[in-house]
Amino acid sequence: MNFFKKLRNYMLYIVLLLILVIEIPIIVVGYLTQPVKSDTIIVLGTKILGQDPSLMLRLRLDEAIKLYEAGYAPTIIVSGAQGPDESISEAASMKAYLLNHGIPAERILLEDQSFNTYQNLANSHKIMQVNNLRTAVIVSNASHIRRSLLLAQNLGIQATGSPAPMASSPYLTTKQYVREGAAIAILFLTGK
Numbered sequence: 001m002n003f004f005k006k007l008r009n010y011m012l013y014i015v016l017l018l019i020l021v022i023e024i025p026i027i028v029v030g031y032l033t034q035p036v037k038s039d040t041i042i043v044l045g046t047k048i049l050g051q052d053p054s055l056m057l058r059l060r061l062d063e064a065i066k067l068y069e070a071g072y073a074p075t076i077i078v079s080g081a082q083g084p085d086e087s088i089s090e091a092a093s094m095k096a097y098l099l100n101h102g103i104p105a106e107r108i109l110l111e112d113q114s115f116n117t118y119q120n121l122a123n124s125h126k127i128m129q130v131n132n133l134r135t136a137v138i139v140s141n142a143s144h145i146r147r148s149l150l151l152a153q154n155l156g157i158q159a160t161g162s163p164a165p166m167a168s169s170p171y172l173t174t175k176q177y178v179r180e181g182a183a184i185a186i187l188f189l190t191g192k
Contacts, residue, residue, distance in 0.1 A: 022181045029149070030142030035162035038135035040109070041073045042124045042159075044117060044148060045080020045090030046141075053097050055167055056141055057090070061097050063164035064139045068103060072137055072162075076103065077127055079111040079120040117144070117183075118192045121151050128157070137162050143176040147184055154191060 043064045047054045053061060064076055076098060080090025089112035098108055109127050114120040121138075128136065135158045138148045142163035152159040166173045186192075 018181070018185075022184050023177060026143060026146045026177060026180050026184060029146035029161070030144075030163050033145055033149070033161040033163060035067060035072055035137040036135075036160045037071070038073045038137045038160065039133035040075045040077055040128060040131075040135075041067050041137045041139060041162075042077045042079060042121070043094060044120045044138065044140040044144065045078070045094065045114070047083070048086050048088070048090050048093040051088050051093055051096070053090075053093050057094065058097070059141060059164040059167070060139050061094055061101075063162055065098065065101050065103065067137060067139070067162055068107070075107050075109055075131070075133065077109045077111055077124045077136075079114055079124050081113055081115050081119075083115070117148060118151055121148065121155055121157060125155050125157050134158060136160075139164060141176065142166050143173070143180045147180055147187060150184075150187060151192070 041064050043060050046057050048057060067073065068076055078091045078094035078098070080094065082089040091110045091112040095108050095110055099105060109131065111123045111127055114123045138145070138152060138159050138161050140148050143166060145161040145163045149159060149161050166176065
């Protein structure tokens with residue numbers, strides 16, 4: 001019995017250590033990071049419903065609109081491919097949303113080839129280089145900002161973050177933070 005108590009205690013310590021080392025920085029960065037005026041805003045894609053942005057994506061787009069209107073950057077890169085269960089690309093859905101909210105078409109740059117965060121940023125970086133854009137504000141939900149900024153740094157993108165709010169559902173919020181914790185662990189192991 002003593003062995004199982006010790007094993008349980010070690011497992012508990014490991015879980016607590018993971019929370020301290022991985023989850024707390026995700027939460028802190030997601031809520032404390034501040035955008036800096038830049039050359040462009042990169043909005044990272046996530047699921048769409050039909051041709052419309054999901055709630056999480058609308059929260060990101062509303063944050064980008066707020067930044068654009070406040071003069072943080074003169075252009076917006078929308079990034080995301082068409083998933084197997086999506087009728088159009090996430091980028092096309094985002095562009096339509098931005099157009100419907102008064103963002104001029106010539107201020108929106110489309111990146112519709114990426115299927116994950118690493119590709120979002122790598123492909124957006126190529127668009128930045130082609131358009132002589134050197135700095136970016138990355139917009140995603142608060143749980144996703146830390147990993148996005150780490151990937152941007154790995155790719156050589158000079159970026160700050162602007163966290164969009166999380167959904168008001170405690171279940172979805174917890175799920176997103178756990179998912180990001182696993183993704184950060186993978187990033188530390190693989191660099192992607």
